[in-house]
Amino acid sequence: RHQWQGVIEEYRPLLDIPEGVPAVTLGEGGTPLVRSGWLSGLTGAEVWLKVEGDNPTGSFKDRGMTTAISVAKHEGAQAVVCASTGNTSASMAAYAAKAGLKPLVLVPEGKIAAGKMAQAIMHGGQVIMVRGNFDDCLDLSRGLAERYPVALVNSVNPVRLEGQKTASFEVVDRLGDAPDFHLLPVGNAGNISAYWLGYRQYADLGRATKKPVMRAFQAEGAAPLVTGEPFPHPETKATAIRIGNPASWHLAVAAAEESGGRFAALSDEAILAAQRLLASRDGVFVEPASAVGVAGMLAELEAGESYAGATVVVTVTGHGLKDTVTALEAFGEIVDTVVDADVEAAAGAAGLA
Numbered sequence: 028r029h030q031w032q033g034v035i036e037e038y039r040p041l042l043d044i045p046e047g048v049p050a051v052t053l054g055e056g057g058t059p060l061v062r063s064g065w066l067s068g069l070t071g072a073e074v075w076l077k078v079e080g081d082n083p084t085g086s087f088k089d090r091g092m093t094t095a096i097s098v099a100k101h102e103g104a105q106a107v108v109c110a111s112t113g114n115t116s117a118s119m120a121a122y123a124a125k126a127g128l129k130p131l132v133l134v135p136e137g138k139i140a141a142g143k144m145a146q147a148i149m150h151g152g153q154v155i156m157v158r159g160n161f162d163d164c165l166d167l168s169r170g171l172a173e174r175y176p177v178a179l180v181n182s183v184n185p186v187r188l189e190g191q192k193t194a195s196f197e198v199v200d201r202l203g204d205a206p207d208f209h210l211l212p213v214g215n216a217g218n219i220s221a222y223w224l225g226y227r228q229y230a231d232l233g234r235a236t237k238k239p240v241m242r243a244f245q246a247e248g249a250a251p252l253v254t255g256e257p258f259p260h261p262e263t264k265a266t267a268i269r270i271g272n273p274a275s276w277h278l279a280v281a282a283a284e285e286s287g288g289r290f291a292a293l294s295d296e297a298i299l300a301a302q303r304l305l306a307s308r309d310g311v312f313v314e315p316a317s318a319v320g321v322a323g324m325l326a327e328l329e330a331g332e333s334y335a336g337a338t339v340v341v342t343v344t345g346h347g348l349k350d351t352v353t354a355l356e357a358f359g360e361i362v363d364t365v366v367d368a369d370v371e372a373a374a375g376a377a378g379l380a
């Protein structure tokens with residue numbers, strides 16, 4: 028059986044990175060494409076979930092981080108920096124640790140899920156909490172990389188997209204062709220740009236006969252690509268995508284336009300409801316931001332949109348264990364119910380008696 032080598036070794040000839048760069052890898056990529064029985068039944072489509080929480084640090088960021096850190100190390104960097112809503116920093120810190128680089132992380136104060144903070148710190152990241160939002164942190168990390176000897180590994184670094192586009196390759200390799208539609212959440216807009224890059228490349232190479240329609244979703248409180256204006260004060264429970272001025276704005280718009288796709292926004296309630304449904308119907312536990320593609324699909328169905336007969340891939344970007352606090356908020360009654368260690372009491376509480 029083939030032992031998965033990580034995305035650089037699996038796809039090296041297709042990646043625009045310096046020749047012969049040694050791969051700093053944790054075995055990222057090769058994530059499951061899981062058929063959603065629930066969504067397929069609801070839509071009359073074949074709906075597949077690309078489960079990116081299965082990556083080594085629990086999000087899709089690992090695909091771009093293996094390339095970014097490998098190249099930074101190869102070019103002699105000693106330290107790396109990123110702004111993050113949590114997942115990029117967790118991933119960067121892990122890959123930097125593996126490469127022996129010093130990770131410097133800038134995050135918005137109080138807006139990072141605990142699991143992600145724990146990851147960044149455990150991997151040896153120097154975590155700086157900033158009075159401001161992600162967009163402020165990104166400005167800061169760009170400023171630091173310009174003036175100090177630290178390499179910037181946010182997705183404004185094109186090497187990140189080279190790694191992240193491998194998710195499209197895997198989808199096509201698995202399905203035998205590109206899907207008709209690809210749905211995903213958008214924050215800083217690196218991921219949609221990378222997927223589109225990958226789908227275009229596979230179509231150009233003749234490995235796919237078509238490219239999917241890209242439909243991308245944001246939270247209502249942080250929806251600059253929907254309104255066309257930056258959000259100075261982005262706000263959403265889906266903290267991973269609490270971003271008001273995405274760095275890859277133009278690439279994301281190009282992906283939507285060239286593919287015949289579009290952007291739409293969802294309320295936090297719709298996002299959290301989709302997260303719970305995905306966990307309870309399909310057995311796939313994702314963090315709130317990761318459920319935004321599914322929330323988008325449900326909202327479209329409600330509005331009369333049809334996916335019948337199509338093949339649809341929905342990327343679920345990160346693992347639910349990243350943010351258990353938000354997950355449990357809706358279930359206070361369950362968490363707070365305690366019974367004596369007694370069969371009758373347990374049966375009563377379980378509604379069996």
Ligand code: F0G
Binds near residue numbers: 088110214215268344
């Ligand atoms: N889903 C999750 C779980 C994310 O962490 C992010 C981005 C996105 C979706 C959106 O992807 O930015 O490429 O459009 N997280 C970044 C971070 C911003 O710092 O971890 P995008």
